[in-house]
Amino acid sequence: MGEKAKKSTRANWKRATSYDVAELAGVSQSAVSRVFQDGASASKQMRKRVMAAASKLGYRPNAIARGLITRRSNMVAVIMSQQTNLYYPEVLVQLTQRFSNHRIRVLLFTLKSEGDIDSTLEQVLQFRVDGIVTAAMLSGAQLATVQEANIPIVFYNRSLPDIPSNSVRCDQEEGERWLVAQLFASGHRTFAIVSGPEDSSVSTERTTGAIQMLREHGVDGVTIVTGDYGYDSGRDAFARIVDRHGGPPDAVIAANDVMAIGCIDEARESFGLNVPADVSIVGFDGVGPAQYAAYDLSTVRQPVERMTEAAVSMLIDRIEKPDLSEEKRVFSGERIRGSSAEFAADTG
Amino acid sequence: MGEKAKKSTRANWKRATSYDVAELAGVSQSAVSRVFQDGASASKQMRKRVMAAASKLGYRPNAIARGLITRRSNMVAVIMSQQTNLYYPEVLVQLTQRFSNHRIRVLLFTLKSEGDIDSTLEQVLQFRVDGIVTAAMLSGAQLATVQEANIPIVFYNRSLPDIPSNSVRCDQEEGERWLVAQLFASGHRTFAIVSGPEDSSVSTERTTGAIQMLREHGVDGVTIVTGDYGYDSGRDAFARIVDRHGGPPDAVIAANDVMAIGCIDEARESFGLNVPADVSIVGFDGVGPAQYAAYDLSTVRQPVERMTEAAVSMLIDRIEKPDLSEEKRVFSGERIRGSSAEFAADTG
DNA sequence: CGGCTCATCGCATTCGAATGCAATTGCATG
């Protein structure tokens, strides 16, 4: 058993540095540094000596110190509102793995509330991350702060109108318009909408898209109730809709899948309704439970794979070439014809 | 409009340092440093001058440089296997927020595969995190590596038998035994088990607990099929069970809720069975969809709030007092009597 | 064998903030 770093009490323990390795190997610190870099020039025997000494001491390059001198932390910040994270765990997983393929680590920031952004942003900037992906909305001033700090930032599923900025998003309005068009084409005439939280820009876009499309079809004065993206709020919303509407409408348009599922359960359980015979219900997102047989939602799925890939490469591009101009990428959602709503025949 | 940091082309931009602030304010760099610390001594007017200069320059302390000198990065690593993250997004969110209350940031690592641990661990150690929470299993050698690096580590929902280590977990076996006891007490006599992936220690514990309890009741030779924790694998598993078993058993014990849901859907859709009249199905976790009305699972919920709180405080304690001895905390799951299984009367 | 190129290596400096120590100041006290 070759002994590792010599044992001592935990308290006065000291991690091995490149100097320690250099001394043991009888070379200079710079040599050690070069051995642990990719493109640096070091002879074969130098490599051997250094690596031997390094492993004997349990040495590992200190990424913090490296970050200081190279001015690259190799970390990006991912900012998520609580909701986003709960409903799209894949987004986070995929971002993390894709960044990891580029040897970049993710420093995660979740917002307790929207008001939390300023202090969070301050933290982000102090950590000198190389870039930021945010799934939370920033104000113009906040964006300006980031830009002044010269840190590339990509918005995920939101974008600031009229302000040049990088963003990757799913076309919420387009998707919602398709859903409404289908509902209308298949004969639905009375509608209700379950929107998300007031401060959710995604919800706003979806709701707006639905309302506009309805208006274009001459439908006005639609019942709108507000939810919080959660299952219970979906159930509650459906009950309120029936109450206000004096019975179920032909169709309910929920701002996300989870609330749509809540609506379905409430319709079935509390009102004994048949979905979609008595009432059609559509959602948005294409999350896992949307495809459970009990619900089989008609919905629009966000192409998460392509979107995360786009966000990552867009950010890395700006990190490597800071002068690239801004870019916005908009993806169409995948249209899913489930059985939670009666849709027109397959004509697109 | 007081002008912010003076504009210049992005390329040659330079962030303000404490020296810049010091110069502008006509004080020493140490003074600036002290103003930006909590307990440091600095007069009122000093604070004012420095803060004025700092905000004029858009100065922010560099957390990387600070970490180098203080030997505290104020970051902890959270290691998650892909699955864990997908089924427990709350775990991640809660850990992040609780750490954030202690001014600690989360550096996220997700594993592509189990074989990925070694390289991931290497990265973790290079970043000189102050501590680690892992929801992935480590080998004894891997744990030793971490301990040699003198970094406190807490296992989430796993623990190494016979090796002193810190862990927070839910008592999987106890929960599973309760479920089985309930099933047995209410008259079920034939059983099948849907286990999780082979390399999931959580699945092993749950499955073991179920098998043992069944054995104690004289039930042997139970059908066991393997899934991957996903919905589709649950559906598939149920079909295979019926096939192997020559018809549905009295009860199916799934290693997690999502697969239990898959089983229910398959039982209903493909076999026209009634749940729980024809077959009882139980899960484990207490995730959101488990409570959807269409499923209303009988399951055991992990007390995520208390567990994350425990993990965070346990880790922070070790970071602040490195000589604390190891500790394991085991939480009982919350027993949920849903309608997916016929259970005995409410006698515990 | 001389001259030349190129790879390798060490020296010294740098990144940005924290901190022990000493110097200075202010203020209260005898």
Place this chain on the structure above:
DNA sequence: CATGCAATTGCATTCGAATGCGATGAGCCG
């Protein structure tokens, strides 16, 4: 007014690795 004590402040050093530059030496060609 002299002395003592505490609060401020500055100086110089430190954390650990990267890198430009110059020195050295090996290998190659004529």
